[in-house]
Amino acid sequence: MTSSTLPAGAMPVSADAALEKRAYAKVFWRLVPFLMLCYVVAYLDRVNVGFAKLQMGQDLGFSETVFGLGAGIFFLGYFLFEVPSNLLLSRVGARIWIARIMITWGLLSACFVFVETPTSFYILRFLLGVAEAGFYPGVILYLTHWYPAHRRARIIAVFMSAIPVAGIFGNPLSGWIMDAFHGVSSMQGWQWMFIIEAVPAVLVGVMVLLYLDNGIQHARWLSPEEKSLLQREVERDQARGAKGPHSVAAMFRDMRVWWMALIYFAFVMGQYALTFWLPTLVKATGVKGNLHIGLLSAIPFICAIVAMNLFGRSADRRQERRWHLIVPALMGAVGFTVAASYTQNTVVSLAFLSLAAAGVLTCAPLFWSLPTAFLSGTAAAAGIAAINSVGNLAGFASPYLIGYLKDLTGSTQIGMYVLAGALVLGAIGVWLTPKQLVNR
Template identity: 45%
Template sequence: MSTSLSRAAAPESAERVYRKVFFRLVPFLMLLWVVAWIDRVNIGFVKLRMLDDLGWSETIYGIGAGIFFIGYFLFEVPSNLLLQKIGAKKTIMRITLGWGVVSVLMMFATTPEMFYVLRFLLGVFEAGFYPGIILYLTYWFPANRRAKAFGMFMSASAFAGVIGGPLAGWIMNTMDGVAGLSSWQWVFIIEGIPSIILGVVTFFYLTDRPKHAKWLTPTEREFVQAELDNEVHAEEKQHSMLAALRGKTIWLFILIFFCIIAANSSLTFYGPTLIAEVGFGDPLVVGWIMAGINLLGAAGMISAGFISDRTGDSRIQTSISAALGAVGLAGAALLIDTSPIGAISCLALALVGTMSAIPVFWQMPNRFLVGAAAAGGVALINSIANLAGFFAPTLLGSLKDSTGSLAPGLLIVAGVEILATILIIALVPKFKESAKTTTISVPVVETAAEVAQVAVKDGGEVKA
C-alpha cells in the first residue's frame, strides 16, 4: 500500500486530497450559513415596513434585534460541547431545524413582547452553529490550510447579504396583502422554510470525522488524520478548558472579538437604515445597494483567508482590517447628512474591513486552544463577544430615538472597533503560522503513522 500512501503525502497529492475535502464540505456549510444569516438579519430589511405597520420605536427594534445574542450567549458553549460529544451532523441538524421553525413563527411577532421572545429563541436555536463550524473545520484541515476554509465559509454571511437584500426587497414590494398577510410577514415565511428543509438534508450529508468519510479512500482518510494528529502533538497548546479559562489569553481574544462584533452587528442591523436615510426609500433599491456592498465584503473575506494562509500573519492582517472598518464607520457617521454617495462608500469600506477581520481573527485563538479547550474556548469567545450584538443595536436605536440621527452611535462603534486594532498590536504575542510548505525527499513509507513521524521530525510536508 505504501506507494499510494506516499503519493498521497506528496504536495501535489495532498492538494488533491484537501481539494476533495474542501469541495465536499465547505460549499454545503456555506449554504447553511447563508440561510442562517438571512434568517438572523432579515429583520434589518423588514424594519423598513414593520415599524410603521406596528407603530414601534427604534428602541424597540434595537432591543429586539439585539436580544437574539442573549439567547446565543446562554446556549452557545453547551451546544459546542454537545457537538464534540455527539457529532457535527446531529448538532447542526438540530440547530438548523430549530432556527428555521422560529424564523417562520416570526410572522406572529405583532407585539414587542412576542418580538423579543421569538428573537431570543432564534438566538437559542442558532447558538453553537458558527463556533461549531469553526470547530468542525479543525477536524478536517490542519492550521496552514484553515484560514482559506474559514474565509470561504464565513464569506457566506456576505453572500447572504447579496441574496437576502434583493429577495427581502422583492417580497416586500410584491407580497403585501397576499392571503391577508403583510409584506414583512411573507419575508419571514419565505426565508424560513429553506432552513427547515436543509436541516433534514444535513443529517444525511455531513460526515463527523475523516475516519467516517466513505467519500475518501482509506489512504486519504489515514493521511488527513495523520496530519491532524501530527499537528496536535507537535504544538504546545492548552488542552484543558479550565486551564484556558484561568489564562489571560482567552479573555483578551474575547475583548478583541467583542469590538469587531460591535461593528459587524451595527452594520448588519442598521446598514439598510443608513441607506434609506440618505435618500433611497424603496426596499428593493436598498436591497440591491446592500447586495453590492456585501459582494465586496465577500471578496474581502475570501481574499483575507487566502492572504493569511500565504503570509501566515493573521495578527497584523486582523488589526489592519479592523482599523479599515473603524475608519469606514467614522466616515459614514460624518457624511450621512451631507453626502449620500460618500456615506454609502464609507459604509462599504466599514463592511469590507470588518468582515475581512473575522475569518483571520480565528487563526489567533486556534493557535492556543485544542481539544476540550477548543470546543469550549471557541464557543466561549464567540458567545461572550457576541453580546456586542445586543449592546450595539440597542445603543444605536436608543441614540437614534433621542438624537434623530445614526451619526453619534456610529462614531461610538467606530471607537470600539479601533480598540480591537490597539489590543492586537499591543497585547497579542507575535507568532508566525506555517504559511509555506516545506518539501523534502524521504524513502517510501508504509503507514500514515510513519508519515506523521517524518513530518514531526522534519517540520515539513512529505514528498515521496
C-alpha cells in the same frame, strides 16, 4: 515523465504532495460550499429583521429602541447556550447537532409572523438565539478537525463569505418579497418574508443529516491513503498547539481566552451594527423603495467578499495573523467615520459603508486563526464557544446602542463614531497580542 526528462528548472512533484493536494481538494469541495449554504441560511434568518424593520416598525408602532433591543436580545439566548451547545456537538457529532440547530431555528423564524407586541418580539428573538446557539462555533470547531492551522485562515474566510453572500442575495430578496407579497392573504410583506425565508433552514437542516460526515474517518468519499494523510496533518498540528489548555476548566482559567473574547467583542460591534442597520442607513440617504434599498445594500457585501478572500489568502501565504487583522479593523473604523459624516449623500455614504463592510467582515474569519492556534483538545470546543458567546454579546449591545442613540439624537451619526472607536480598540488589542502565540 521521469525527473531526467523534466523541462529545465522544473521540480518533480512528489507522490505525497500530489496525494495531499487531491485530498484537500476533495475536502474543500465536499464540505465548504455546503457549510457556506448553511451559513447563508443562518445569517439571513438572523438579520432579516433589519429589513423587516422597514415595514414592521411602522405597522406595529415599534420605536428605534424597541427594534434595537429586539434585534440584540437574540444574542442573550445565544450567549447562555453557546458553550453547552458546542460541548454537545463535540459529544454527539456535527451531523446530528447542526441539523437540530437548523430545523429548530427555521421553525422559530417562521413564528415571527405572529409578532404583535414588543414582548412577543423579544421572546421570539431570544428563543431564536437559543435555537441557533452553537452553529457558528460548531462549524469553526468542525473545520479544525479537517484543516491544520496553516490552512485555516483561507478556509474560514471562504466559509464566512456566506455573510456577504447573504447580504448580496438576501437584501434584494427580502425587499422584493416585502413589496411583491404585501397584502396577499391579508398579511403584510414582512410577515411573508419571515415565512418564505424560514423554509430553507428546515430543508437544509434535513440535508445536513443526509450529507455531512462527523470527521475524517467517517468520510466514505476519501481513500484510506487520503484519510491517513489528513489525520496525520491534524494530529501534527494539534501537537504543535500543545501550548494551550486541554481541559474545559483550564480553558476558563486561561486569561488568553478572555483576551481573545474582548478583541472579538470589539469586531462584532461593527459587524452586527452593519448587518442590522445597513438598510436603514441606505434609506436615510434618500433611497426609495424596498427593492432599490436591497439592491444598493448588496454593494458593500460584494466589496466584503473580495476583501475577505484576499486577506485570508495573504494571511496563510505569509503565515502572519496580527497585521492582517489590524489593517481591516482600521479600514472599518475609517469607513464608519466618513459614512457617518455624509449621511445625506448616497454615493459617498455607500462608498464608505462599502469600506466599512470590507473591513469589519474581514476581521471575523481572520480573527479565528488567533485562538485556534493555541486551543486544542476538549478545550477547543469550550474555548471557541466561550469566545464566540462573549464576543457576540456585542450583537446585543451594538443594535440596541444604535437604536437608543438614534432615538435620543435623531441620527445614527454618534453611534457610528462609537463603532469606529470599538474597531480601533480591537486593532490595539490584536497589536498587543504576542505574535509568537498566534503565528503558525
